[in-house]
Amino acid sequence: MKIVRTVKELKNLVSEHKKNGKSIGLVPTMGALHEGHLSLISRSRKENDVVVVSVFVNPTQFNNKEDLIKYPRTEKEDLEKLKSEDVDIAFLPSVEEVYPEEDTRQFDLGTVAEVMEGKMRPGHFNGVAQIVSKLFEWAAPTRAYFGEKDFQQIRVIKKMSQLEGFDITIVECPIKREIDGLAMSSRNVRLTPEQRMIAPEIHRILTESVEEKKRGLKPADIIDNVIKKINAHPFLETEYYEIVDSETLLPVTDFSVYNGNESYPVGCITVYCGDVRLIDNIKYL
Ligand code: PAF
Numbered sequence: 001m002k003i004v005r006t007v008k009e010l011k012n013l014v015s016e017h018k019k020n021g022k023s024i025g026l027v028p029t030m031g032a033l034h035e036g037h038l039s040l041i042s043r044s045r046k047e048n049d050v051v052v053v054s055v056f057v058n059p060t061q062f063n064n065k066e067d068l069i070k071y072p073r074t075e076k077e078d079l080e081k082l083k084s085e086d087v088d089i090a091f092l093p094s095v096e097e098v099y100p101e102e103d104t105r106q107f108d109l110g111t112v113a114e115v116m117e118g119k120m121r122p123g124h125f126n127g128v129a130q131i132v133s134k135l136f137e138w139a140a141p142t143r144a145y146f147g148e149k150d151f152q153q154i155r156v157i158k159k160m161s162q163l164e165g166f167d168i169t170i171v172e173c174p175i176k177r178e179i180d181g182l183a184m185s186s187r188n189v190r191l192t193p194e195q196r197m198i199a200p201e202i203h204r205i206l207t208e209s210v211e212e213k214k215r216g217l218k219p220a221d222i223i224d225n226v227i228k229k230i231n232a233h234p235f236l237e238t239e240y241y242e243i244v245d246s247e248t249l250l251p252v253t254d255f256s257v258y259n260g261n262e263s264y265p266v267g268c269i270t271v272y273c274g275d276v277r278l279i280d281n282i283k284y285l
Contacts, residue, residue: 001079001082001088002089003092004089004091005094006093006097007138010091010139013089014050014052014138017050022048022049023048023049023142023143024049024139024140024143025047025050025051025052025141025142026044026053026139026141026143026145027041027044027052027053027144028054028144028146030055030056030057030071031055031057031073032073033077033082034184034185034188035176035184036149036176036183036184036185038081040145041082041087043145044143045085045086047171048142048143050088051086051088052087052088053087053090054092054093055078055082055090055091056131057073058128058130058131059095060123060126060130061124061128061131062124063121064121067277071186072186072187072190091135098131103130105126106126107133107160107163109125109129109159109163111248111250112155112156112249113156113159115152115242115249115250116242116270117152117153117279119240120239125153129156129160133160142168142169143168143171144157144168144169144171145171145173147174147175148172148175149176149184149279149280151268152268154172155247158170175280178200181203181207182196182202182203183203185278187277188276190276198235198273199273199278201230202230202236202278203280205230206226206267206269206280207282209222212225213284218253219243219253219254222243222267223241223242223267226238226267226269230269236271237271239272239277240269241267241268242267242268243265243266243268244268245264246283247263264284265283266283267283267284269281
């Protein structure tokens with residue numbers, strides 16, 4: 001595995017592989033790697049000749065300074081995991097390398113970046129678009145892999161990719177869960193043992209809500225029930241729960257319009273567990 005810290009070296013390596021007709025799979029990460037990331041890497045390994053993984057805690061996507069400071073950084077352990085996943089290129093640039101000057105680009109991402117996380121974290125998705133567009137340009141991947149835990153992020157990245165004219169297949173990978181259902185996240189390590197015990201309630205309650213849909217409950221009633229049930233637990237406080245169309249991310253008011261549609265309703269949630277912000281989602285198929 002080559003450990004690369006400069007854009008120049010990354011570009012040189014990639015262009016060499018491309019000259020030889022190799023396909024490139026890119027897995028962008030912010031490190032603190034867990035099984036969820038490793039599942040993206042292993043999929044990329046199966047589908048591409050060359051696997052590039054970036055590890056970079058991107059400051060422009062943090063609208064909260066405290067959150068950026070607290071974000072876990074575990075470079076040594078990350079590199080060991082990448083080696084054992086048979087990664088070809090680990091790209092670990094510094095902030096100065098990625099942003100030699102301020103990135104002032106504003107992407108016209110539309111509704112998909114304005115709702116839910118976009119409302120709660122102004123500027124967040126513009127920052128994601130900035131870093132991912134740079135990575136797309138530098139690594140020039142054939143395919144790029146993202147986890148569905150950040151459901152909205154995938155829609156935003158697809159929009160950015162379309163705006164910028166990248167010819168890259170965005171591969172959506174299913175959420176990886178702990179045995180008790182908690183969605184894997186780099187933030188989970190910040191939960192206290194008591195909070196960690198309660199956090200799986202989020203997925204349990206969302207799963208229960210799929211049954212409510214089958215019993216004929218309307219989206220608005222399901223939303224109320226989910227929020228009430230989650231907030232009834234100690235440590236848990238829902239920031240938002242919305243049931244939206246999987247493509248437009250606009251609110252769904254009636255499930256019956258989805259018979260035979262390609263898109264589907266998806267429930268997206270953010271819950272504070274103590275001061276740890278957890279996100280998750282569920283498909284109402
Ligand atoms: O999902 C993440 O970890 C980040 O938002 C990403 C896509 C690596 C961009 O910094």
